[in-house]
Amino acid sequence: MKRVNFKLHKQAKPPRGETSRGSNAAARRKDFLRSMCFLGPSVLGVIVFFVVPFIVVIYYSLVTNGTSPSFAGLDNFVSLLKNGAFQLAAGNTLKFSAVAVPLAVILPIVLALMLEARIPLKSQFRTFFLSPIMVPVASVVLIWQVIFNYNGTLNAFLSNFGVDKIDWLKSDLSLWVVTVLFLWKNLGYNMILFMSGLANIPRELLEVADVEGASPWYSFFAIKMRYLSPTILFVAILSMINSFKVFREVYLLTGDHPPEGVYMLQHYMNNMFNSMDYQKLSSAAIIIALFMIVLIAILFKVEDRFGKDVEG
Amino acid sequence: MAGLTIKNVKKIYDNQVLAVAEFSIDIADKEFIVLVGPSGCGKSTALRMIAGLEEITDGELYIDGQYMNDVEPKDRDISMVFQNYALFPHMTVYDNIAFGLKRRKVPKNEIDEKVREVAEILQISELLQRKPKALSGGQRQRVAIGRAIVRNPKVYLMDEPLSNLDAKLRNQMRAELKKLHKRMNTTFIYVTHDQTEAMTLGDRIVVMKKGYIQQIGTPHEVFDHPRNLFVASFIGTPQMNFIDVTLELVNGTPQAKVMGAEIPLEMSMDIGLMQGEQRKAVLGIRPEYVEPGTMDGITVKIIMQELMGSTVQMHLVLGDTEIIAVVPVSDAEALPAAGELKVSLPADRIQLFDPDSKLNYEIIYGEKEDPLAHLQMPQEADEA
Numbered sequence: 001m002k003r004v005n006f007k008l009h010k011q012a013k014p015p016r017g018e019t020s021r022g023s024n025a026a027a028r029r030k031d032f033l034r035s036m037c038f039l040g041p042s043v044l045g046v047i048v049f050f051v052v053p054f055i056v057v058i059y060y061s062l063v064t065n066g067t068s069p070s071f072a073g074l075d076n077f078v079s080l081l082k083n084g085a086f087q088l089a090a091g092n093t094l095k096f097s098a099v100a101v102p103l104a105v106i107l108p109i110v111l112a113l114m115l116e117a118r119i120p121l122k123s124q125f126r127t128f129f130l131s132p133i134m135v136p137v138a139s140v141v142l143i144w145q146v147i148f149n150y151n152g153t154l155n156a157f158l159s160n161f162g163v164d165k166i167d168w169l170k171s172d173l174s175l176w177v178v179t180v181l182f183l184w185k186n187l188g189y190n191m192i193l194f195m196s197g198l199a200n201i202p203r204e205l206l207e208v209a210d211v212e213g214a215s216p217w218y219s220f221f222a223i224k225m226r227y228l229s230p231t232i233l234f235v236a237i238l239s240m241i242n243s244f245k246v247f248r249e250v251y252l253l254t255g256d257h258p259p260e261g262v263y264m265l266q267h268y269m270n271n272m273f274n275s276m277d278y279q280k281l282s283s284a285a286i287i288i289a290l291f292m293i294v295l296i297a298i299l300f301k302v303e304d305r306f307g308k309d310v311e312g
Numbered sequence: 313m314a315g316l317t318i319k320n321v322k323k324i325y326d327n328q329v330l331a332v333a334e335f336s337i338d339i340a341d342k343e344f345i346v347l348v349g350p351s352g353c354g355k356s357t358a359l360r361m362i363a364g365l366e367e368i369t370d371g372e373l374y375i376d377g378q379y380m381n382d383v384e385p386k387d388r389d390i391s392m393v394f395q396n397y398a399l400f401p402h403m404t405v406y407d408n409i410a411f412g413l414k415r416r417k418v419p420k421n422e423i424d425e426k427v428r429e430v431a432e433i434l435q436i437s438e439l440l441q442r443k444p445k446a447l448s449g450g451q452r453q454r455v456a457i458g459r460a461i462v463r464n465p466k467v468y469l470m471d472e473p474l475s476n477l478d479a480k481l482r483n484q485m486r487a488e489l490k491k492l493h494k495r496m497n498t499t500f501i502y503v504t505h506d507q508t509e510a511m512t513l514g515d516r517i518v519v520m521k522k523g524y525i526q527q528i529g530t531p532h533e534v535f536d537h538p539r540n541l542f543v544a545s546f547i548g549t550p551q552m553n554f555i556d557v558t559l560e561l562v563n564g565t566p567q568a569k570v571m572g573a574e575i576p577l578e579m580s581m582d583i584g585l586m587q588g589e590q591r592k593a594v595l596g597i598r599p600e601y602v603e604p605g606t607m608d609g610i611t612v613k614i615i616m617q618e619l620m621g622s623t624v625q626m627h628l629v630l631g632d633t634e635i636i637a638v639v640p641v642s643d644a645e646a647l648p649a650a651g652e653l654k655v656s657l658p659a660d661r662i663q664l665f666d667p668d669s670k671l672n673y674e675i676i677y678g679e680k681e682d683p684l685a686h687l688q689m690p691q692e693a694d695e696a
Binding site for chain 2: 202204205207208209210211212213214215218223226309310
């Protein structure tokens with residue numbers, strides 16, 4: 001028995017001295033080349049479609065406009081930050097994110113907890129919340145237009161209760177309309193993420209808590225939330241990125257120049273692109289990217305503190 | 313400190329799977345009860361119903377005389393130890409042990425006192441500030457046990473608490489659990505699939521199979537008077553030898569015939585036969601009771617010998633049935649290593665089983681009444 005073991009050991013890991021250093025290096029080089037064959041296409045793709053464009057964006061943000069660009073320092077950023085349209089777009093987007101992201105995290109948790117409990121029609125509910133993912137936005141916008149139009153369904157419905165007509169998309173409530181749209185589209189996916197997160201909580205821990213006299217609230221906040229924290233982080237980042245990019249829905253609802261209340265960063269960037277103002281476009285892109293990086297870093301730090309013991 | 317009465321408790325899952333059928337037992341105060349059986353026998357489900365983690369489909373559960381079916385787990389005054397420890401990874405050992413007391417709003421200084429006392433008992437005092445990640449399997453299990461005993465509940469429930477430990481540690485912890493039971497002087501209900509644990513720990517053992525109780529008895533009763541073939545084969549390692557025999561009365565004396573040889577049975581044994589009648593039966597005898605190398609007896613062929621340390625397991629063939637004899641090394645040296653050999657089967661150690669009902673002849677023809685007579689496992693469930 002011992003002998004066999006020894007042989008196996010030998011095959012798996014040759015003792016030092018049996019292979020010379022040179023052949024070791026050669027093997028490593030071969031390994032590298034082989035792995036590059038697999039990685040190459042992806043690396044190339046990332047360079048061509050992400051790295052190079054990003055460098056180009058940085059370049060554009062640092063030079064002046066015109067046919068013979070010269071170095072402009074941070075002028076582009078300064079003029080961008082002073083630009084009224086940008087301020088409006090950034091303000092709207094931040095306002096929107098501040099409302100939509102927490103909701104996009106909290107509501108799916110509630111839904112996931114609800115669907116985790118033993119309730120009738122569970123799978124029907126799940127399908128109901130998931131269906132918006134499968135529906136292309138462009139095809140539903142028509143329905144949203146019908147609902148939120150000045151002479152639309154919602155107003156007709158509310159008039160039954162004596163509520164005056166509201167021009168939803170042009171009023172102060174327009175941001176809320178967009179929030180509802182955003183949630184409608186994103187809830188299901190986030191809910192599925194939380195459901196899988198909940199399913200990963202060791203059942204025994206919740207049972208111990210049950211036996212030892214922990215209240216449901218305690219179990220939820222002290223145990224479930226802790227185990228959900230990586231999912232919360234992921235969902236929060238995802239929702240934040242999505243909320244910064246919220247555009248499609250508003251664009252389809254209201255076109256290039258929507259009412260002030262729903263003029264988002266992406267509209268601004270789209271319009272800058274259309275008017276060929278690459279300087280503003282690039283600067284805005286960089287500011288958004290930096291902002292996101294800082295936010296995500298903070299989230300990671302928080303999650304690291306909160307969830308460090310429950311992972312792996 | 314409380315007795316339990318469990319009456320016809322049943323568990324049928326939503327998908328109509330029967331997990332526990334007609335589970336009934338009276339558990340005395342301070343008793344150590346072990347539920348044992350192969351996986352899927354319903355032992356864990358039974359325990360979880362006692363804990364309140366699983367709803368009772370039918371039947372009644374009383375703890376200390378109080379009806380408990382609909383009482384929340386936390387109000388049953390029980391504690392539970394799980395197989396995989398179920399420690400809170402983000403809490404220190406101290407906080408894990410103190411968990412139940414804190415949730416019950418016990419004053420801080422009292423918690424501190426109790427936690428330190430329990431840590432002392434379990435020899436984990438120096439680990440109190442560590443987190444579970446930094447503990448070994450055995451240490452984690454001690455913490456889990458600590459969390460269970462610190463509240464001093466009426467009943468301890470343990471679901472395979474030693475299964476995740478390695479063999480050596482398991483033996484050690486087993487002995488400690490036994491000591492702990494003496495010290496706590498409380499009712500323990502312990503689930504395991506390991507018949508050695510069941511034999512060594514239990515005051516009484518409940519053997520289960522496919523949701524049905526097969527036998528309830530002391531380790532001695534279960535070992536020497538198994539109620540049916542399943543219990544006989546499940547309890548004891550190496551397992552009991554089974555030999556197909558034909559029973560008949562020879563001059564009024566019951567005898568078992570196999571391959572032309574005659575095995576005398578106890579004179580007093582009632583096998584329910586008249587002179588001249590014959591019946592097929594399964595003869596069971598424990599390997600420890602087989603006596604190889606006797607002057608007269610049945611001739612068997614030796615296949616091989618396995619040295620187990622202080623004993624030798626002799627693998628023998630009787631006709632076409634393989635049987636095992638366990639003999640002390642000193643005796644084995646005198647026996648041939650190959651070839652043929654005579655073995656005798658002591659009449660007072662022989663158990664007979666009915667091949668159809670699988671029941672022990674003691675149950676069928678004995679004077680004692682079968683306490684589980686009403687609980688006949690359906691044939692098709694048995695064979696499925």
